[in-house]
Amino acid sequence: MYDKPLIFFIIIVVLAIVVSPFIYWRATPGASLPPKLELPPGGEKRCVEPVEFMRKHHVDLLDQWRQSVVREGRVKYAASDGREYTMSLTNTCIGCHSNKAKFCDRCHDYVPVKPRCWDCHTFPDKGDTAK
Amino acid sequence: MTRREFLEFLALSGFGLVLAGKSTASAVGRGPAKKWAMVVDLDRCAKDDGCVDCIAACHRVHNVPNISDPRHQVKWIWTTPFGRLFPEQGRYGERQIREQKVLTLCNHCENPPCVAVCPTKATFRRDDGIVMMDYHRCIGCRYCMAACPYGARSFNWVDPRPYIQTIDKGYPTRTRGVVEKCNFCEERLAKGLAPACVESCREKALAFGDLNDPDSAVSRSLRSHFALQRKAELGTAPKVFYLPA
Numbered sequence: 001m002y003d004k005p006l007i008f009f010i011i012i013v014v015l016a017i018v019v020s021p022f023i024y025w026r027a028t029p030g031a032s033l034p035p036k037l038e039l040p041p042g043g044e045k046r047c048v049e050p051v052e053f054m055r056k057h058h059v060d061l062l063d064q065w066r067q068s069v070v071r072e073g074r075v076k077y078a079a080s081d082g083r084e085y086t087m088s089l090t091n092t093c094i095g096c097h098s099n100k101a102k103f104c105d106r107c108h109d110y111v112p113v114k115p116r117c118w119d120c121h122t123f124p125d126k127g128d129t130a131k
Numbered sequence: 132m133t134r135r136e137f138l139e140f141l142a143l144s145g146f147g148l149v150l151a152g153k154s155t156a157s158a159v160g161r162g163p164a165k166k167w168a169m170v171v172d173l174d175r176c177a178k179d180d181g182c183v184d185c186i187a188a189c190h191r192v193h194n195v196p197n198i199s200d201p202r203h204q205v206k207w208i209w210t211t212p213f214g215r216l217f218p219e220q221g222r223y224g225e226r227q228i229r230e231q232k233v234l235t236l237c238n239h240c241e242n243p244p245c246v247a248v249c250p251t252k253a254t255f256r257r258d259d260g261i262v263m264m265d266y267h268r269c270i271g272c273r274y275c276m277a278a279c280p281y282g283a284r285s286f287n288w289v290d291p292r293p294y295i296q297t298i299d300k301g302y303p304t305r306t307r308g309v310v311e312k313c314n315f316c317e318e319r320l321a322k323g324l325a326p327a328c329v330e331s332c333r334e335k336a337l338a339f340g341d342l343n344d345p346d347s348a349v350s351r352s353l354r355s356h357f358a359l360q361r362k363a364e365l366g367t368a369p370k371v372f373y374l375p376a
Contacts, residue, residue, distance in 0.1 A: 066267060070263070070265045070267070071255070071263075071265060073257060073258075073259075073317075073321075075321060090300070090301065090302065090303060091301065116306075119306040120266060120303040120304050120305055120306050121303045122298055122300050122303060122304060123300070124300050
């Protein structure tokens with residue numbers, strides 16, 4: 001092919017650019033660890049649903065709760081383990097997970113998903129500036 | 132059977148099925164729906180000593196911002212001079228009658244124009260008569276504000292949080308860009324409490340209850356008193372009644 005040296009040089013430069021994030025990731029200590037969440041200070045060990053379910057489906061759960069409370073006026077939730085809860089982000093969820101920085105933000109700062117719940121829903125400690 | 136007879140049979144069966152569906156749906160499990168209403172006794176509320184207990188209670192419990200710029204004001208409940216509230220009434224009354232401050236709030240109409248025009252149904256009428264706001268769905272188009280004949284709705288022109296003195300953590304705030312209004316304290320009604328304004332009134336001028344219950348305070352009040360509604364001729368069937376002094 002024509003211009004073989006130039007082409008090989010450009011290929012090496014492009015590969016370096018493509019691979020650089022992974023090298024940076026390897027080189028930075030702790031970058032590969034998943035975020036560590038702090039459990040509620042009140043010592044409550046059991047959430048409304050099991051941890052794995054909440055990790056995957058907490059958004060679906062909140063959507064379902066929102067639909068039920070706001071639009072249908074129904075506030076009683078029967079969890080999968082049979083216990084009954086009042087569907088409320090403000091009172092039930094934030095009642096236990098009362099520190100946004102140590103719980104919600106740990107994942108949502110790491111992950112490129114920025115929920116807008118906190119524009120309206122407040123927290124006991126830092127509700128005024130929750131953004 | 133002719134083709135015409137067959138088509139008539141299909142139409143009638145379809146109609147019958149729809150009717151059957153409607154009757155079974157409403158018969159399952161629920162009692163008669165409530166019809167929440169409020170009665171404002173203007174005689175008891177006549178003390179012109181600057182009392183704003185009801186307004187303060189409502190705005191505190193619901194995190195309503197206190198914005199001094201009148202263009203950006205947000206209010207769920209406020210006072211209006213009688214002459215402005217009932218423009219066709221009281222023409223021959225003395226000036227002090229026309230200027231008496233009267234409590235004004237969302238009327239939670241039976242036939243709400245705001246609900247009819249909302250493009251997303253962010254505002255909707257619940258079975259118990261309360262006209263609700265779903266702030267998640269509101270797009271801030273303000274069509275409801277244009278439709279409301281009573282001016283009961285406020286738009287959040289600015290971020291309300293800096294203007295709230297103390298944020299009540301038991302209730303969310305709203306964000307810039309949504310319309311808000313009185314909600315008849317539906318979150319308090321769900322817990323069996325009276326609305327904040329009704330509970331806080333020191334003169335007991337506000338009565339609240341279920342119009343479908345003949346023994347409720349509002350039913351008894353309306354049976355025995357002449358009551359005014361705002362702009363009754365519009366057909367919105369408002370559920371806030373005023374007992375003239």
